[in-house]
Amino acid sequence: MGAVTRPARRPEGDPGDADLVARVRAGERGAVDDLYDRFRRPAFALARRILADDTLAEDVVQDVFLTVWRDPHAYDGGRGSFASWLMAMVHHKAVDAVRREESHRRRQARAEDDLALSAPTSARDVEDDAWTRLVAERVRAALGTLPDAQREALTLAYYGGYTQREVAALTRAPLGTVKTRMLAGMRRLKEELGAVAGGTAGGALSGPAAVDGGAR
């Protein structure tokens, strides 16, 4: 996966990320500051969406960047972009936090809202740059192409932090159906989002041609 096949990303995109990771690995504390500048907003936005609490979300964001500092070698450049790895960690830690913090009762109450919110959001900050708006529009359009049940399953898991069994209960579907919907939905999103979703290929989300192509 060379630079040539890299999809268009943010103007300051991947080479800059690789550079920052290298600096963190070399023990340069200031590089964490730069990483923070680059990723704090999407990281905070995601954590806040999952946790619905700014304080908890900030704790998660701090934990994520501190983890990157402490163990920068945990990221393997051979698999996917640094940005997606970092955001996956934000998601993971935020979901862990929401499962820790939320009582069962509160989760049930919120589930109703989450179901209502499983339609894509449209709120935007005025200061969003053109790239952010473009991504958001692509994502919204892509989500819009999904059958409702697939979109619901994915957004409940991703934005809501629900497990597959919880999603099954919330959507009154068998667990196996939820699993199938998530895979099918991800395949469709990957196809729709194309370049926006990164250049990784060869897995179950790619077309048959790329399957088991052996390239890493």
Added chain:
Amino acid sequence: MNPRDDDHEPYDELAVGWALHALEPEDETLFGAHLPSCPRCARTVAETSEVMSALAGDLPQAEPSEGLRDRLRAAVEQTEQLPPPAGADLPADVPPARPSGATAASGGRRRTDAPAATGFPGYEPPAAAPVPPAPTAWRRVLPNALVAAAVAAILALGTWNVVLSSARDDAQAAAAEQAQVLDSVLQPGRATIAPVYRDGDGEQVATVVAREAQLEVVTHGLQVNDDSDSVYVVWGMVDDSPVALGTFDVVSPQTDLRTVGSASTGLDGYVGYAISIEPGRQMPSEPTDVVASGQVTS
């Protein structure tokens, strides 16, 4: 070798659920065992992570408080980095950092906190493989303490390496490395074993394994030294006068086997051993700062 799509479909589904951190515990266990040996699933997890990252782009962007930057700076200031995994390039001018926790703690944190290398945050590596039984006669004559030290070393190395990288190649390299350590410590022949305890808190930080003409130290808690201006020295204790036997460096705060460079023989003839840290790279005639010591137990 390549599974047909429909055969593999259940794992494709699990891979997506794994990346979403949405699997039930039983599925997580199942998939955690499958993932390390399946490049296709590793790619599926990476692909799903990329899509998830794009989905985050559809959230209302928001600015964390200015205080968060300061708190992060302060936390980074107080946090040492974990050492790079075996085989990673370490810039020559960067001294190895020592993590604050002990082996088990840091290993555990890697497992639970940090996403593993391929971006599957929930990845729990399988437990280190048990040491294979060696049904040869010499194995039976090895002192238990020696076997215990070797097993501790293998297990710690195994866990450490496996959690650092779930990539298959690295796991194989780690296995080879472990075999080497095992062979080295468990080589046939008489050996003298001395656990050594840290001065001050009495915690065991190393095991000295001495043979007639060979000295090895299994370290498990000695501080990493700066090999440009300091060195560890092993001392043999005779009565009250220590004899400098050889030098070694500690390059990892994790359990590690270090071979001690020594020109002496009769290395196994002492009643006790001590380890000191010395400025410069030479063995002095008397220890400057003894960090640990202990008596021979076998």
